[in-house]
Amino acid sequence: MRLNWGMIGGGEGSQIGPAHRIAAGMDGLFTFAAGALDADPARGKDFAQRLGVSADRAYGNWQDMLEGERNRPDRIELVTVATPNATHYPIAKAFLQAGFHVLVEKPMTVTVEDAEDLVRTAKAANRICAVNYGYTGYALVRHMKAMVARGDIGKVRLVVAEFAHGHHADAADADNPRVRWRYDPAQAGVSAQFADCGIHALHMASFVIGQEADKLQADFASCLPVRTLEDDAMVNLRFSGGTVGRLWTSSVAIGRQHGLTLQVFGETGGLRWAQEQPNQLHYMPLGKRLQIIERGEGNLSPEADRASRVTVGHAEGMPEAFANIYRDLADTITAQNAGKTPDPAANLFPKAEDGLRSIAAIHAAVTSAAAGGAWTDARPPMFR
Structure with missing residues (x-):
């Protein structure tokens, strides 16, 4: 069963956004269901809809996305934060506290104090806070x-x-x-x-x-x-x-x-x-x-x-490496939802402690x- 996934940042013209969208969709484990993709609300909504996100889940900013997704029965389970560095902390913390799993672009925060707080927040919420050191995929x-x-x-x-x-x-x-x-x-x-x-x-x-x-x-x-x-x-x-x-x-x-x-x-x-x-x-x-x-x-x-x-002899590249991080997250979230222990091989994704x-x-x-x-x-x- 596919998990619903959302993205903040990574809008049209972004360097990193396409890699995340390709990676999240590669193994058929996530559906791109919600997004607040641009600092310009109109531009972000338009781009999200062109990517297939429904109009009611194409948000103008991350605050609207948080409120819009919070109580939906089909809400997203994982959100990727791909915004400028200084915004990572408030966005990631708000979504973790609301019960969402989070994948943050690096660096996770800009201060050590904020990074330590995200580690504690994720633990208290029993949610995953992962960091996209995607090349380890x-x-x-x-x-x-x-x-x-x-x-x-x-x-x-x-x-x-x-x-x-x-x-x-x-x-x-x-x-x-x-x-x-x-x-x-x-x-x-x-x-x-x-x-x-x-x-x-x-x-x-x-x-x-x-x-x-x-x-x-x-x-x-x-x-x-x-x-x-x-x-x-x-x-x-x-x-x-x-x-x-x-x-x-x-x-x-x-x-x-x-x-x-x-x-x-x-x-x-x-x-x-x-x-x-x-x-x-x-x-x-x-x-x-x-x-x-x-x-x-x-x-x-x-x-x-x-x-x-x-198979051997055919090239794999950066989107596939990122996709391995998303696969690890999907397997871990799915196991957690089912009350099961995840495959140990899925535990290689970079965590908040690594970001800290x-x-x-x-x-x-x-x-x-x-x-x-x-x-x-x-x-x-x-x-x-």
């Missing part, structure tokens, strides 16, 4: 995690994460509204590039190695001097299991397209995965030849098999960079 990222967990590369010594692109490098494009808001503290919060892309790389590193960031040391730069917030960052990390972390993120790296890569080096082997070649995982066992693991081939982990939809740790890392990195790269505690206060 890739089949081979999940296989990478399984390989680390079963000891294929031994104890992890070093993890190197990158998320560097060059799409904000043109100074003439600085006033483009789709670019400008990312460097505006009033809309983006205390960080730009690290909060936008760097925390994807950090979360993926934590997800794969099964460790959390304990402390960090950061250097921020605004390579375009007109920007208040950083467009390049280098961060050193120490993880809870003793692993050393290196992370570089940039939006001015001309020639880099997407740039999300992860390398994990253990005592007996190394792994490398890149989002631009997501169907291959490079595995180098100590003293042996390089192996290239293909998505969809035989004898992969159950986590990788569950996350694959098409990311916000704490953002603020720690800002503090560290301002202090000339001083080592700073990266843990949220509630987890210390």
Whole structure:
């Protein structure tokens, strides 16, 4: 049975909206039933209806959507929040308190205090608050995690994460509204590039190695001097299991397209995965030849098999990775509704606690960079 799903933000021309709508519909588990898609009420209503949402569920703003959905017998069960960063917290909290499950775009909030409050709110409401670190939905990222967990590369010594692109490098494009808001503290919060892309790389590193960031040391730069917030960052990390972390993120790296890569080096082997070649995982066992693991081939982990939809040799990409997050959520919500225990393999979606740790890392990195790269505690206060 399909679950009703709604979306806030992600309107016409949005960068992220189409990916969510494709992902939510890919496995036939959700019906796009309600939306408040644009800051302009008329434009948002019109676009929602063109996407197939009925007129009475095409809302002008999120407050109207909350009131309109709250008491419907066919109300939405999951709402995706894909609005500018500073609005995530009030929207997510209101829907959680009203008994809806929520998927929030990253960063989950702009302050640590708000992130901790969302963790507590979700727990009190017994609702899911997930965060869209969607790249962890890739089949081979999940296989990478399984390989680390079963000891294929031994104890992890070093993890190197990158998320560097060059799409904000043109100074003439600085006033483009789709670019400008990312460097505006009033809309983006205390960080730009690290909060936008760097925390994807950090979360993926934590997800794969099964460790959390304990402390960090950061250097921020605004390579375009007109920007208040950083467009390049280098961060050193120490993880809870003793692993050393290196992370570089940039939006001015001309020639880099997407740039999300992860390398994990253990005592007996190394792994490398890149989002631009997501169907291959490079595995180098100590003293042996390089192996290239293909998505969809035989004898992969159950986590990788569950996350694959098409046979080996056919490309899968970002919408399919996002769709795995939606599938995890659908399976978990359906099991919860039936009073059953969800499939453990559906428990890989990023949770509010992951979002909180990311916000704490953002603020720690800002503090560290301002202090000339001083080592700073990266843990949220509630987890210390």
